Amino acid sequence: MRQILFLILLSINLLLDAQVPTEVSLQASASTKVVLHVDTPQFVGSGIDRVVEDFSTTLRKDLQNSGVFLLSTSSLADKKNMKERGIDWSLTYIIGETESGYEMKAQVTDAGSLNVIHEVKYQFGVLAIHNYAHILADDMVMWLTGERGSAFSKITFARQTKPGVKELFQMDSDGENISQLTKWGSLTIAPSVAKDGRILYVTYKSGSPEIWGQKSVGGPHEKLFPYDLKDRPAFCSSPIWAPDGRRFAFVLGDAQGRSDIALYDLKTLKVRKLTFNEGINTEPSWNPSGTQIAFTSNRGGGPQIFLMEDDGTNVRQLTFDGAYNASPSWSPLGSMIAFVSRFEGKFDLFIFKLTDGKSYQITTGVSSNESPSWSPDGRSLVFIGSRSSGGAIYRSDLSGASVLPISNLGLCQSPVWSIKN
Amino acid sequence: MFSNRLALSVISTSLLLQLACSKPTPVPVVETVVAEAPVVDMKAAQEAEMKLKLADEVRQKAEQDFQEAKTKAMTNIYFDLDRAIIREQDKSSLQTLANFLRSYPQIKVQISGHADERGTNEYNLALGNKRASATVTYLKGLGIDESRLQSISFGKEKPLCNESNESCWSRNRRAEFTPIN
Numbered sequence: 283m284r285q286i287l288f289l290i291l292l293s294i295n296l297l298l299d300a301q302v303p304t305e306v307s308l309q310a311s312a313s314t315k316v317v318l319h320v321d322t323p324q325f326v327g328s329g330i331d332r333v334v335e336d337f338s339t340t341l342r343k344d345l346q347n348s349g350v351f352l353l354s355t356s357s358l359a360d361k362k363n364m365k366e367r368g369i370d371w372s373l374t375y376i377i378g379e380t381e382s383g384y385e386m387k388a389q390v391t392d393a394g395s396l397n398v399i400h401e402v403k404y405q406f407g408v409l410a411i412h413n414y415a416h417i418l419a420d421d422m423v424m425w426l427t428g429e430r431g432s433a434f435s436k437i438t439f440a441r442q443t444k445p446g447v448k449e450l451f452q453m454d455s456d457g458e459n460i461s462q463l464t465k466w467g468s469l470t471i472a473p474s475v476a477k478d479g480r481i482l483y484v485t486y487k488s489g490s491p492e493i494w495g496q497k498s499v500g501g502p503h504e505k506l507f508p509y510d511l512k513d514r515p516a517f518c519s520s521p522i523w524a525p526d527g528r529r530f531a532f533v534l535g536d537a538q539g540r541s542d543i544a545l546y547d548l549k550t551l552k553v554r555k556l557t558f559n560e561g562i563n564t565e566p567s568w569n570p571s572g573t574q575i576a577f578t579s580n581r582g583g584g585p586q587i588f589l590m591e592d593d594g595t596n597v598r599q600l601t602f603d604g605a606y607n608a609s610p611s612w613s614p615l616g617s618m619i620a621f622v623s624r625f626e627g628k629f630d631l632f633i634f635k636l637t638d639g640k641s642y643q644i645t646t647g648v649s650s651n652e653s654p655s656w657s658p659d660g661r662s663l664v665f666i667g668s669r670s671s672g673g674a675i676y677r678s679d680l681s682g683a684s685v686l687p688i689s690n691l692g693l694c695q696s697p698v699w700s701i702k703n
Numbered sequence: 704m705f706s707n708r709l710a711l712s713v714i715s716t717s718l719l720l721q722l723a724c725s726k727p728t729p730v731p732v733v734e735t736v737v738a739e740a741p742v743v744d745m746k747a748a749q750e751a752e753m754k755l756k757l758a759d760e761v762r763q764k765a766e767q768d769f770q771e772a773k774t775k776a777m778t779n780i781y782f783d784l785d786r787a788i789i790r791e792q793d794k795s796s797l798q799t800l801a802n803f804l805r806s807y808p809q810i811k812v813q814i815s816g817h818a819d820e821r822g823t824n825e826y827n828l829a830l831g832n833k834r835a836s837a838t839v840t841y842l843k844g845l846g847i848d849e850s851r852l853q854s855i856s857f858g859k860e861k862p863l864c865n866e867s868n869e870s871c872w873s874r875n876r877r878a879e880f881t882p883i884n
Contacts, residue, residue: 446861448860469857469860469861471824471860472824472825489855490855491855491856516832516836516854517828517829517832517854517855517856519825519828519829519856520825520828533825533828533829535829535832535856536836537836537839537849537854538836538840539787539832539833539834539835539836539837539840541829541832541833561833562826562829562830562833563829564825564826564828564829565823565825565826578823578825578826584785585826606785606822608822608823608825608826609823609825609826622823624821624822627821627867628821629823650820652823652824653823653824672865695824696824
């Protein structure tokens, strides 16, 4: 019944968002979540209790972060009583050793009918334990909503390693498996990740800002702009892959202090300016189909969010409330734009719903919250919060009710959430 | 003139003959030459040393003057929140920098624009570029060739301080000057 209630509530929200029928509601709350009981995992074999513990911890964290499940804390001796205890689904899984690694079988039982409604089996090596816990969590979300979750995904970010030096890092969506992507020993910032995993960023390794990235999947990091030294601009920043991965938008600055949005085509090596405005135009963000760009401009005075077509036409202002609105990030399904708004020197996260033309405040805190980026499933935002260790990475659901630290690392900036390949 | 030379020659010859007959060894002549030479070189060396010392003092003074002028000229200037306009109180600093660059025409300068924490990373990079560019434009107006002025923006990536108060924010909203030889 609870599942049906969830789907009904979801459907109501979807009907309200008729333009983009699959985006999740901003007003998700505990009452719309399916209550899930996760059985104590069973295991077969000796010495794999640690594996099972790792798997179980990762899975529970993912399910809690999914935004659609509420984990039951009841201990169940008899499954017949599940419904009376408010439980909708029960997840049972068993992990056993195989010749090459491990095998995991999982089953979901409906608490009302006591029928097994979903089951799956995976085999994996010891290094893939966390990945398969993420994959099972995403399966659970898909079985419930019809769309995969974002547990099996990664977050790329810049972090200060010593004064004046920042490098790029990557980690799983739960903060595990941190790896360093660059070691330029210089200011290296503003990462963007293409759908196929290719990275793009700005580094000052030569003394002035240049855009570097990967032309091919798994390929070396190469200088992409300026292609020719004679084209060296006064300034370049904020590169972001277009959804097709064949071009990127970025900010091109001139000696007069103007900053304009431009496109760079990897095939033709041509730069095309899209804005020709006095002042600052920055922070481009593509819509999912790659036909429009949201950006920040101070053309009306203070910074506000604007939209335009990808050829620079049809420029229109999106935000009007507040003196400083910036950092637009277009949602994966296209109907919302996350941004930050400054009040008394601190930033909070907002979401602009294109379907109703209204802004919704997500965070309200004494600390600053910056650089929002959407989870691949569009149900969460990752951002930089200054709550504790100054520049740590947090996630929030779209209601702002559940704000959680992803990592305790400080001195981080510009997180980008992307699928894992 | 000719008779004097002849007389001198005769006297010298007779003296040499007398010496040759009375004392058989001519060594003293050689000794005189060896003994006198170091006296002449010492003076030259002392003079050369004095000149070198003087030159070194002049060089040191010039270097000291350069360093003092450089320190005075490379003084940060500051900006109001979200603005990139040169403030009245900073114009004398830029005049000092322009004078320095005129005095030392071989020097180029990097002008870096910075911002405080109360802006987004990317917007502040653009704002830093605007601040650096405004500073370049002002120095060009004071007659400094653009080829000697190199602008760069660091936005809020390289703060001087990290406290969240106006005192720190105002220090971070700056243009910094670094000489490039």
